[in-house]
Amino acid sequence: MNIYKVNNNKFKSIYISYNFTQEVNDTKIFSSYAVLASLMAKSSKSYPTQKDIEKYLNSLYGANFDVNIEKLGDLYNLEFRIEFVNKKFIPSKEELLEKILLFLKEMIYNPAQWTQDVFKREKDFILQRINERKDEKLKYGIQRAEELLCKDEPFGTYLYGEEDVVKNLSLKDIKDAYSTLINDSITVIVSGNLDGYDSIDSEIEKIFKQYDKNFNTNIENLKYNIKRQENYKYEEVKEIQDTTQSVLSLGLRIKECTPKDFYVLNVYNAILGTTPSSKLFQNVREKESLAYTVRSRYYRFKDIIVIYAGINKENYKKALDVIKIQLEDIKNGNITDIEFKSARDSLLADLIEWKDSKVAMAKMKLSNLIAFKDADISIDQMREEIKNVKIEDVINISKKIEVEKVFLLGGEIDE
Amino acid sequence: MNKIAVMNSQELGESTFTTTLSDGLEVYICKKTGFSKKIGMFGTKYGSVDNDFIDITTNKRTKVPDGIAHFLEHKLFEKEGANALDLFSKMGVSSNAYTSFDQTVYFFETSEKFDESIAMLVKLIKEPYFTDENVQKEQGIIGQEISMYDDDPNFMVYFNALRAMYNQNPVRIDIAGTIESISHITKELLYTCYNTFYSPQNMFFIVVGDVDVEHTINLIEENLKKYENNNLPKNKIEKFRVKEEKKIAQKEIVQKMDIYLPQLCLGYKLDLVNGKEILKNEIVVNIISDMYFSKQSDFFEKEYNLGKVNDSIDMIYEGSDSFSHVIISTLSTNIDEVEKDILEYIEKIKNMPVDEEMFEIIKKKKIGEAILSSDNLNVSYRRIIDSILNKTDVYDQIEVLKSITKEDIKEFLNKLTTDNQVSSKIISK
Numbered sequence: 001m002n003i004y005k006v007n008n009n010k011f012k013s014i015y016i017s018y019n020f021t022q023e024v025n026d027t028k029i030f031s032s033y034a035v036l037a038s039l040m041a042k043s044s045k046s047y048p049t050q051k052d053i054e055k056y057l058n059s060l061y062g063a064n065f066d067v068n069i070e071k072l073g074d075l076y077n078l079e080f081r082i083e084f085v086n087k088k089f090i091p092s093k094e095e096l097l098e099k100i101l102l103f104l105k106e107m108i109y110n111p112a113q114w115t116q117d118v119f120k121r122e123k124d125f126i127l128q129r130i131n132e133r134k135d136e137k138l139k140y141g142i143q144r145a146e147e148l149l150c151k152d153e154p155f156g157t158y159l160y161g162e163e164d165v166v167k168n169l170s171l172k173d174i175k176d177a178y179s180t181l182i183n184d185s186i187t188v189i190v191s192g193n194l195d196g197y198d199s200i201d202s203e204i205e206k207i208f209k210q211y212d213k214n215f216n217t218n219i220e221n222l223k224y225n226i227k228r229q230e231n232y233k234y235e236e237v238k239e240i241q242d243t244t245q246s247v248l249s250l251g252l253r254i255k256e257c258t259p260k261d262f263y264v265l266n267v268y269n270a271i272l273g274t275t276p277s278s279k280l281f282q283n284v285r286e287k288e289s290l291a292y293t294v295r296s297r298y299y300r301f302k303d304i305i306v307i308y309a310g311i312n313k314e315n316y317k318k319a320l321d322v323i324k325i326q327l328e329d330i331k332n333g334n335i336t337d338i339e340f341k342s343a344r345d346s347l348l349a350d351l352i353e354w355k356d357s358k359v360a361m362a363k364m365k366l367s368n369l370i371a372f373k374d375a376d377i378s379i380d381q382m383r384e385e386i387k388n389v390k391i392e393d394v395i396n397i398s399k400k401i402e403v404e405k406v407f408l409l410g411g412e413i414d415e
Numbered sequence: 416m417n418k419i420a421v422m423n424s425q426e427l428g429e430s431t432f433t434t435t436l437s438d439g440l441e442v443y444i445c446k447k448t449g450f451s452k453k454i455g456m457f458g459t460k461y462g463s464v465d466n467d468f469i470d471i472t473t474n475k476r477t478k479v480p481d482g483i484a485h486f487l488e489h490k491l492f493e494k495e496g497a498n499a500l501d502l503f504s505k506m507g508v509s510s511n512a513y514t515s516f517d518q519t520v521y522f523f524e525t526s527e528k529f530d531e532s533i534a535m536l537v538k539l540i541k542e543p544y545f546t547d548e549n550v551q552k553e554q555g556i557i558g559q560e561i562s563m564y565d566d567d568p569n570f571m572v573y574f575n576a577l578r579a580m581y582n583q584n585p586v587r588i589d590i591a592g593t594i595e596s597i598s599h600i601t602k603e604l605l606y607t608c609y610n611t612f613y614s615p616q617n618m619f620f621i622v623v624g625d626v627d628v629e630h631t632i633n634l635i636e637e638n639l640k641k642y643e644n645n646n647l648p649k650n651k652i653e654k655f656r657v658k659e660e661k662k663i664a665q666k667e668i669v670q671k672m673d674i675y676l677p678q679l680c681l682g683y684k685l686d687l688v689n690g691k692e693i694l695k696n697e698i699v700v701n702i703i704s705d706m707y708f709s710k711q712s713d714f715f716e717k718e719y720n721l722g723k724v725n726d727s728i729d730m731i732y733e734g735s736d737s738f739s740h741v742i743i744s745t746l747s748t749n750i751d752e753v754e755k756d757i758l759e760y761i762e763k764i765k766n767m768p769v770d771e772e773m774f775e776i777i778k779k780k781k782i783g784e785a786i787l788s789s790d791n792l793n794v795s796y797r798r799i800i801d802s803i804l805n806k807t808d809v810y811d812q813i814e815v816l817k818s819i820t821k822e823d824i825k826e827f828l829n830k831l832t833t834d835n836q837v838s839s840k841i842i843s844k
Contacts, residue, residue, distance in 0.1 A: 011790045061779060061786070091426070131675045241673055276510075344507075352527070
């Protein structure tokens, strides 16, 4: 079992993240794991209902517990996480650590005997998640661009799975998923104020020792980026929805890059569309008044970028043109020193600010472990790498970036 | 030298320093040792509900178009030949602003450019630059912002609940206005609002982070000194508030949208209270929400097991000097039944004894929650803004929490009556 610690005494609490990470051989697991995670968050043998869990957590000074599912590129990660107050700050100085660890162990390794009723209820819970996804237009527009880019790759599956698969799940499928889960690679990250908790790792090891066996694979060896090149072609897709505003999203592919390009791609993305000085904000919003929201997002694990904007559907063609001009502009080397510097400085500032969040620090460790095979890279080292990026590096990488998918969500277009 | 007062919270291990500058501006500095990020905020006690007032420069009563406070927020970022968002961004600093019913607040977040950011924030507020051209440009951008809210069921269900509760009160009006109303905004009207509400005695400056208190106060003062000569008249601000009757405007508002999952917002319109009573109501409702509607409650468990509710049932209190209400919100595919269940349940719990054990556990949780939340800088500034607007002390929260009794819970529940209750629903088309 790998345990990583991030200590900072400015916090008053401790956050423990217990991750099971696996490769996805069959996208059906999105459906079964979503139901499994939902069941595990709400029951165990000793705490059979949500009510029992909440009541116990409240008695531990409002400790926060939940089960989170996420895609880390093409990997699937199921995370048990808990946050609790460091004893120094509790009026009675009550020690919570052992209770917290035993609770975590109970929730992970002592699952309830799920009845058909309970199982059906959680299936319905996940089905609703799947059906309601279009209710958040902007988010849905972004997800559709991701899915178009990563068709037939695990990352291109919706996090909560597919309606037909969920409907046909049996209780046995969930039990099988659980048996696979507990053999997945485990990574534990502890982040927060560890003052007075010098031996927290050995306490975790002691309590979880019996589950620390030969795992299927080590997290560093997992393949997080699968490429189905037959899908790499230009496409425009429209979906009709009866809304006031339309959402335009563009899927960009970054060809031939390596994990080390992470830094230059971050700078590229910041110049393109993450700050008010960025090309998209300055042109699509400020100059042309086409949008209130316009941004770009870089996906470290998948070598893709998604641009999204909320627009008036009559402006579809114009907005698309203005966005494409910005991409060309960067390729042609039209990046001013100020644009470059402000992009870089905003990234440097973001990195420092991660230090103020227990959760962000834990996430960074896990991401670096997967992509760089190294969890010990510090924020300062990452900042140095960003500082070393040159304008020419950005121009060079921009030539490997192409718009591949265009998605429009909204009313009908008169063409 | 300015006289600096300090407020401490033993429980949160946090201190806030405060002073009033010679021009009347109130400054609050919350010291957060060890944190990298520093947040600076410059705000005015002026928001979307202040649409009828005496223009401070002409002394004439003026009514302004809906959405102008928010429009002014956008336009204040405009500087001659540049945009302040962009100027901050060029320093690697992120900045933004928001407008609500009773406040407009501008802020930055930085780790390394603190002094420069304070200077820029002062410039942002003190150098308005409105032109016909830049006003027109903003109408397109804000138009898209309004369209975004129009498509957001979360936002619509909440605003419809306010519209159902209030007859005349300007909280009924969308904060951003409508595409029609903002078309009447001119640069002259923007200056009128600016001159009236952006004078130092109506504003506040907040800093949260690991900063030197005296240095920060001096820095703010020095930067403000550059604008000494263009300080605005210090007449007392006179606002006209429509008299809001006690009774609700409309029992129910139902709106159709292209969505899958319907949303419900129940509102209870209450009598206005002020100061510490607002804070007390907030905490009492928080406890009620935890005891009777959270995942720890029998009610939630029942609704969940019946498949009526998926995520949560949330109950909050919102109060100011012009409104006071409770909002209960949830999502469900079976919204009418959930509504019926909640209303029946509220009648039932009014007559039930308050569970002693549960009440104590929830209070324990609330203390833990306050400590956990102090790991987040945003919580510190929200606490300060609430204390400014409610005229309470920054750290009254825990003291009020400790003082709350089971009788307070009972008493509050009895204020939730059928007469003052409204429903807002967003259903699928």
